[in-house]
Each structure stands twice: as structure tokens, then as C-alpha cells.
Amino acid sequence: MKVKLKIWRQKNAVSKGKFVTYDFDGASPEMSFLEMLDALNTTLIQKGDNPVAFDSDCREGICGACGMYINGYPNGPVKGITTCHLSMRYFKDGQTIVVEPWRAKAFPVVKDLIVDRMAFDKIQTAGGFISTNVGSAPDAHAIPVNKSKADDAFDSSICIGCGTCVAACKNASAMLFVSAKVSQYALFPQGKIEAKERVKAMIQTMDELGFGNCTNTGACEAQCPKNISIINIARLNREYFSAKIN
Amino acid sequence: MTKLNSKIPDGPLAEKWTKFKATTRLVNPANKKKLEIIVVGTGLAGASAASALGELGYNVKNFCYQDTPRRAHSVAAQGGINAAKNYKNDGDSVYRLFYDMVKGGDYRSREANVYRTAEVSNDVIDHYTALGVPFARDYGGNLDNRSFGGVQVSRTFYAKGQTGQQCLLGAYSSLNRQISKGKVTMYSRREMLELVIIDGKARGIITRNLVSGEIERHSAHAVVLATGGYGTIYYLSTLAVNSNPSAAWKAHKKGALFANPSFVQIHPTSIPQLNDYQAKLTLMSESLRNDGRIWVPKTKGDKRHPNEIPEEDRDYYLERRYPAFGNLVPRDVASRAAKERCDAGYGVSETGLAVNLDFRDAINKQGKKAIENKYGNLFEMYETITGTSPYEEPMRIYPAGHYTMGGLWVDYELMTTIPGLYAIGESNFSDHGANRLGASSLMQTSGDGYFILPYTIGNYLADDIRTPIIPTDTKEFDDAEKEVKDRLEKLISIKGKQTVTSFHRRLGKIMWNHAGMSRNEQGLKEALQMVKELKEEFWNDVMIPGELEELNQELEKAGRVADYFDVARLMITDALNRTESCGAHFREESQTEDGEAKRDDANFMYVAAWEYTGENKEYKLHKEALIYENIEVKVRSYK
Known part of the structure; x- marks a missing residue:
């Protein structure tokens, strides 16, 4: 299978990048998209060129390391999956495929398709935790939790921190990411104690880091590889307003 | 040398750690x-x-x-x-x-x-x-x-x-x-x-x-x-x-x-290798063996679709060999048993290096919803990678290097x-x-x-x-x-x-x-x-x-x-x-x-x-x- 790849190449954070076109005939429909890039890199290395740098690790859709724009969509044309789970069977022989890094002020390009997502860590550090020390926990059954609430918390907690939501949003907003974390803790009794401080601190940090505002377009939910629901953003707003009022 | x-601290097994904690040296907060x-x-x-x-x-x-x-x-x-x-x-x-x-x-x-x-x-x-x-x-x-x-x-x-x-x-x-x-x-x-x-x-x-x-x-x-x-x-x-x-x-x-x-632990239930460029193998959790039954055809080279192979032509080899633990034998035992069947020529798929992990009976007994609640994301992942649904036909699995x-x-x-x-x-x-x-x-x-x-x-x-x-x-x-x-x-x-x-x-x-x-x-x-x-x-x-x-x-x-x-x-x-x-x-x-x-x-x-x-x-x-x-x-x- 032959593909024409237009890939964003950028030597480092300070240099100027550009699209480079590669005619690559070593693809096959059984490959994953990243395995296709691996194969392209093999040919580049053998020619003495620099391979295309991209992040990936678990390659099973759970670590959140990979992620790139493919033909105008974050993680490519298939919904509900990470880039590493994208298969080449979704592309046609001879197709042109444009590959770009996430574009967001808060996610500067490090090299080629790799971006710096430390901003997400900073938001979590601002308050994405329950303050409990090792050794001080009561028996796990001392904190019963309603099953439907626990299930909702789980649905929020499966965010993999890949940055798709930010990349998909025209404002580069991180609201879906922040709301998923805030929701998980807001739904648990043990998370309620610090709920107000948490939501205020995480929102403030998010704003300081240069993420845009949410204008409810829903692009984040539509593209999220883990199908995190926009309901979380509604919950985040509720938490935030109630924290601000009281 | x-x-x-x-x-290892002296004393009865159940008291060793308590004793260690009580007597070990501490560093004060300052x-x-x-x-x-x-x-x-x-x-x-x-x-x-x-x-x-x-x-x-x-x-x-x-x-x-x-x-x-x-x-x-x-x-x-x-x-x-x-x-x-x-x-x-x-x-x-x-x-x-x-x-x-x-x-x-x-x-x-x-x-x-x-x-x-x-x-x-x-x-x-x-x-x-x-x-x-x-x-x-x-x-x-x-x-x-x-x-x-x-x-x-x-x-x-x-x-x-x-x-x-x-x-x-x-x-x-x-x-x-x-x-x-x-x-x-x-x-x-x-x-x-x-x-x-x-x-x-x-x-x-x-x-x-x-x-x-x-x-x-x-x-x-x-x-x-x-x-x-x-x-x-x-x-x-x-x-x-x-x-x-x-x-x-x-x-x-x-x-x-x-x-x-x-x-080195070779995990028994991973998705088999699909192509030569593959960079890794994806695990399917051992928990699936709670409800999934592992089998191969009783006849070598049986090319029928697994759903068309009747009960009497299936060899549930783990249940046969290990009646007390059945499909829940430890990983090393399950991996070797899969290898044994495949080496003997009973493996499924084009390569012959796979066995079936079948949820048919569990779905019939507990309903699709119950199975989805337990393994939904794994079934989805399997389907994303292989293009077939474990709700409809058995998973194909094979051992893979996992833990040391x-x-x-x-x-x-x-x-x-x-x-x-x-x-x-x-x-x-x-x-x-x-x-x-x-x-x-x-x-x-x-x-x-x-x-x-x-x-x-x-x-x-x-x-x-x-x-x-x-x-x-x-x-x-x-x-x-x-x-x-x-x-x-x-x-x-x-x-x-x-x-x-x-x-x-x-x-x-x-x-x-x-x-x-x-x-x-x-x-x-x-x-x-x-x-x-x-x-x-x-x-x-x-x-x-x-x-x-x-x-x-x-x-x-x-x-x-x-x-x-x-x-x-x-x-x-x-x-x-x-x-x-x-x-x-x-x-x-x-x-x-x-x-x-x-x-x-x-x-x-x-x-x-x-x-x-x-x-x-x-x-x-x-x-x-x-x-x-x-x-x-x-x-x-x-x-």
C-alpha cells in the first residue's frame, strides 16, 4: 500500500518547522498508523535521514503518550480511539495523509510531532488530589459510596491526559481535562472536603497556563479517545460557581 | 566476595514485620x-x-x-x-x-x-x-x-x-x-x-x-x-x-x-501477532478467564468457523487437564498448555499460533449486559485491534512475554x-x-x-x-x-x-x-x-x-x-x-x-x-x- 505523507518536521522548540512530503510504499492495511510511521522511519534511517520523532509508549491506548493530527482530526478519522489504535485499514491506497502535532499555545512543539504537555501536570499539581497521608486511611468499607456515583466517578477518571481535547478545541481549552478530574473527586465523599479549594486552584492554574475558554462547541467530547462526556464540564461549572459564591 | x-528479623512469621517496625531506627522530622x-x-x-x-x-x-x-x-x-x-x-x-x-x-x-x-x-x-x-x-x-x-x-x-x-x-x-x-x-x-x-x-x-x-x-x-x-x-x-x-x-x-x-512470566492471554511490523502485543486481562472458556478444535486443522464447531468437537483442554482449577490455573500453566496444543498442531488462526477464549456460555447464562459491565473496555479494545467482536465469536489469544x-x-x-x-x-x-x-x-x-x-x-x-x-x-x-x-x-x-x-x-x-x-x-x-x-x-x-x-x-x-x-x-x-x-x-x-x-x-x-x-x-x-x-x-x- 502506497501513501503520500505530509508530515510536520521541526528540529526543536526554537527552530521553524515545515511540512515535508514522503512518498511511502511500505504501508499495509494490517499495520497500525504508528507502525506505519515506524516503517517510514526505518527507511529514513537507512537513507541517513533523521526519523520523524513522535511520542508513544504503551501502544494499547491507555498511557496517553501518543497523539497527533491526522488529516485534520486529532488521532485521525476514527472516533473514540487513540492514535496508536488507529489502523491503516482506514486509509486508501494512494491516499495523501497530513500529519501534524497538537497545536495549542499551552503545548509548545518539542520536536516534529512531539509537544510539551507539562501544563496538564501543573494543573493536577494545583489541586488534583485528595489530601490523605499514607497510614491515615480508614478501612475501605468505612466510606461506602453509592454505586451509580462510583460508576460516574470511574467514567470521569478514565481520562488518559493525552491532550486531544485541547487540540480539538478551537480555543485550545482544557476544560474537559480539568472537569474530568474535578468530577471524579466531587463525586466521592472523601473528595468533597477540599472540593472548593480544588476547583478554584485548578481553574486558576488552567487560566494562567494559557489555555483558552470553553465556548461549548463540544469538539472535545466528540474527539476524546476515551469518550469523556461534556457533562463533566457542566459539573465543573456547577462546582466552580458554588465554590465562588460560598 | x-x-x-x-x-530477616527473628521470631514467628506473623510477628516479623511488626517487630521490625517497632525496633528499627528512626530519623527524626528535623x-x-x-x-x-x-x-x-x-x-x-x-x-x-x-x-x-x-x-x-x-x-x-x-x-x-x-x-x-x-x-x-x-x-x-x-x-x-x-x-x-x-x-x-x-x-x-x-x-x-x-x-x-x-x-x-x-x-x-x-x-x-x-x-x-x-x-x-x-x-x-x-x-x-x-x-x-x-x-x-x-x-x-x-x-x-x-x-x-x-x-x-x-x-x-x-x-x-x-x-x-x-x-x-x-x-x-x-x-x-x-x-x-x-x-x-x-x-x-x-x-x-x-x-x-x-x-x-x-x-x-x-x-x-x-x-x-x-x-x-x-x-x-x-x-x-x-x-x-x-x-x-x-x-x-x-x-x-x-x-x-x-x-x-x-x-x-x-x-x-x-x-x-x-x-520470566509469559502471559497466556494476549492478542496474537498480526503482522511482521508489529511493535508490541496487547494483553487481554487474566480476569477474562473467570467467564471465558479456553478451547481448541479436537481435530487438527479444523478450519470451520469457531461458532460452527459443535460442543463435542471442542477440546476445553484446561478444564480437561486441570479439573480443580479449570480455566483459572496460574499463568505459567495456562501458557504452557496453550503452547503444547499449538505445537501439537491444534492451534487456530492462519498461523496456528492461537487458541480460542470463548464467552458464548457466559453470555447465554449471565446476559450480554453483565459481561459488558465486567469486561466492556477489553472487548472494545479487542475489536478495535482485530476487527472482530468477542460478543459474537471467541477471542483468539496466545501467550506473550509479560512480567519478570x-x-x-x-x-x-x-x-x-x-x-x-x-x-x-x-x-x-x-x-x-x-x-x-x-x-x-x-x-x-x-x-x-x-x-x-x-x-x-x-x-x-x-x-x-x-x-x-x-x-x-x-x-x-x-x-x-x-x-x-x-x-x-x-x-x-x-x-x-x-x-x-x-x-x-x-x-x-x-x-x-x-x-x-x-x-x-x-x-x-x-x-x-x-x-x-x-x-x-x-x-x-x-x-x-x-x-x-x-x-x-x-x-x-x-x-x-x-x-x-x-x-x-x-x-x-x-x-x-x-x-x-x-x-x-x-x-x-x-x-x-x-x-x-x-x-x-x-x-x-x-x-x-x-x-x-x-x-x-x-x-x-x-x-x-x-x-x-x-x-x-x-x-x-x-x-
């Missing part, structure tokens, strides 16, 4: 503030240790190669985490968990360590729950449990099929809290390339900044490795593509003994043979003997980091309360840094013709074929020679493009593969030495008439701890005798 002193600890790795072991040490007041420097600590490969653990809570009232206890682990490990683990891990398992669940980890619950609001292989109770806590992710995010949250307090400094995208030893003690590490390529020096009063295992030695494995044992390996070359390297029971030798305090160097989680050899039971890894690694190391490290640091911050402008740091730079320089200047990955694939094939699920003397000896030749070829003909002072992923991989040739040599050396079969280590020369593993307790009831004596020099073996006072050593049977 290094003497192995496992430092002094903790003056002490620095390096923790390498941010998986469940590393993140839990870094946060627990930060909470105690130590100053922690935490390192990971990923862009953020939340991506460490613990994130991919699926099925669950064990604890002896006995919430199911089905007869579980700390002793029974201990018993199951020692038996599951085929009597090759250290009693006192295993018992302690079982003891702290309940604390681990309490702590994760308090941190907001969304474990599965029942309608009464209590935590739910499920069964895993090799045991007869339900003691596994879970969060659908992504328990590792949820526990790791819990540990990551506690890590973030300490980062926000300034007690932990996080160094992401850093790879440890050398250990620095001063006056015989581990005092620092040399890292490469993976973005800038800069070589950096970091010092501390103690160094903790939480760097995982060496399962990617097979190239294709269930691990992350960048998982590697190089940090532990550097420590080994600097004097830390490496124990039981041949004990072997690792750096540690004593009861989790310290290696280098004073001040600790190894926790998968990077040590500790608790799993020759085979790890499902859902024991998250338990052990969290227990090490949260509840064990924070106590034991104080016993060492109590001597260091007057030691000021370790300076990095010393000869030891100069030498270590020079070693690192010389090696990188050497690698990048080879400018050969073959890619790093091509070497890794070839090494993986050698190890899979000769030191995988089944081993024999001749094969191992051949492998030793092949690895040696491949290593030479690598150092003459590998091609690493780019520069040292930039983000260079090929250079990163090259350093790890270069170490893997040496890891392979040690693995093979150990497998050759251990002429018995035990757990995951199956020597064809040592089996019963019906093909089960045959231990040789008279000659091999010991931990094989290997001392590195130099490049291409003979390894030196140190034996730690295993003594079982609290458990009757039996032939492991799941029939």
Missing part, C-alpha cells in the same frame, strides 16, 4: 528535612515511594523517561489488585494470601517478604480508596471482588479492566500533592544512565535529559530504583515499547547482584547489595518466586512503595543524619559522567547500516525461541552464542542518526538494546544453571510423564544471585537458601 545477608532521596521511576512503586517519602519529610528527586509521571507502564495493568480483606467471607486471610503466593511462585520466594506483602495488602486498598480510586462497587456501596488464577477465593479489587490506570492515577495524585508542597522535585523526560557510588554507597545518578541531550548529575543520600522489569527483551511483549531494565542493569554492573533472571519475577537481589529491607541502593516493585526479585499470580503485582509494588520502603529506608538513613548534601563536583561524579559520555559517543559514531530496532527484533526472536516458555540445554547454549555474535554485529554495524545534544529517540533505544545483549547473556546463564523446572522456568529435561514441571528441591531450593565480574567474564553465583518453616513444600498441583 559479597555475602548475602537477607536480614533530620529528615536535611536528607535527599532519589527515586527513579514513577510507576506504582516509584510514585508511591516518592509521595510516601515526601509525606515523611524527606526531600525527594523523582525521575521518569516519559513526558509525565502518569504514563509509567503500571498504567496498563488491567485486571486488579489483591488484598486479604476477606470482604467476601470466603475464607481469605493474610496467611492464605501468603500461602497462595508462595505456592503460586512454586516455592522459590522468600517466606518473610511474601508474608509482609500479604500483611500490608489491606492497607494498600484502604489507602487507594481514601485517595479516590474508583474501584468497582456493589449496590450497597461496598467494594466488589473477583477471582483470579491460581486461587480459590475472590480477593481481587478492580476498576473494570483498567485497575492499573486507576491505581497509578491515585499514586500520581499523591505524588502531585508532594510536588505542590515542594517535597518532591519531578524530573520528566530523563533517563538514568549511570549509578554513582561514593565510598561504597549509592550517592547519585547520571541522567540524560531526553529533550536537550544534556548529561546531568544528581546526588542524594540514598537511591531507590523503581524501574520495572526486562520483559521487552523479547521485543514483542505486553510492555510499553520504551520499557527497559537499563537503570537496574547499570546498578548490576556497579555491583548489585541480580537474582533469578531466568524467571527476577530482578535486583534485595534483602528484607529492600536494599540491594550496594549500601544505600534500594530496588522496589518489579525491579527487585522479591515476592513472586518463579511465577507471579494475577493481581499480585499491583499489590506488591504499591506495598513496597507506600508501606515498606518508607520504614526500612530510615534504618539506613539514620546513619546519615550528619552527612551534608552530597556534592556533585567530585571525582566519582566526573568518572561516572565520563563513562556515560564515552559510551554515547561510541554508539553514535558506529554509523553502520542496520537500525537499532532490527537488532532488537533479532534478539527478541532468539530469546523467545530459546529462553521463552520452554528451554533446554542445547537451545540455551546455541542462544548464548547467537547473542554474543549479534552483540558484536551491533557494535560494528548499528546506525544511529542525529546528534547527541538533541532529542534522539534512536540513541535512547540503542543504549537500551546494547544493555539487553548483556541481560540476555545473564538470563541464559541462569536458565542453564537451573536444570530443574519451576514455575515459569520450564526445562524440558525436567518434566513429569504428563508434561508438568518437575522441581528439584534438593538441589535448587535457592535464590540464584549473580555477580557481574566484568565484560565477557564468567558470572559468579551466590546462593541464598530458601527455608520454608511456615508452609509445607508440596508438588504444585492444580488438577
